[in-house]
Amino acid sequence: MLSEPMTLYKLMNLYMLKQVNFPLTYAQISDFFLSREYTDYFTLQQALTELLEAGLARSETIHNSTRYEITREGEETLSFFGKKISPAIIEDIDEYLKEKYGIDLSAPIDWNAPDKGGMTPAQKVLSDAREESIRTGVLMSRQKDYPLTED
Numbered sequence: 001m002l003s004e005p006m007t008l009y010k011l012m013n014l015y016m017l018k019q020v021n022f023p024l025t026y027a028q029i030s031d032f033f034l035s036r037e038y039t040d041y042f043t044l045q046q047a048l049t050e051l052l053e054a055g056l057a058r059s060e061t062i063h064n065s066t067r068y069e070i071t072r073e074g075e076e077t078l079s080f081f082g083k084k085i086s087p088a089i090i091e092d093i094d095e096y097l098k099e100k101y102g103i104d105l106s107a108p109i110d111w112n113a114p115d116k117g118g119m120t121p122a123q124k125v126l127s128d129a130r131e132e133s134i135r136t137g138v139l140m141s142r143q144k145d146y147p148l149t150e151d
Contacts, residue, residue: 011078025067028100057074102124
């Protein structure tokens, strides 16, 4: 295990981004970290910001939703230091990806194979991202009715 928690959070983020072949939204990443109580919102945001600044991940914002993906440099860093993530944490991440997106990392992934509900893993991720964008859009459209601060 690593002595520096921030380093561990960065490696965990890189591992998650490496395990999927599509960008993950902040909401998707934070759902894992916050629901499993690995860290808090601010520490997670700092870890992601530092990954971006170091060029180990890149982000793109589309319709108020930021999506993250690993860079080649991030993959190289993970290959050198990924062994520092405990097997229990790896198992927790893999289990989360399987539960949430049907991604079973012990078997080859067919991104076009539908599950019992008829959705492919890729469609599930896109659906979650679309729902997040819609929620954000609704909140933004109601900002005048419910301002966060008083003028």
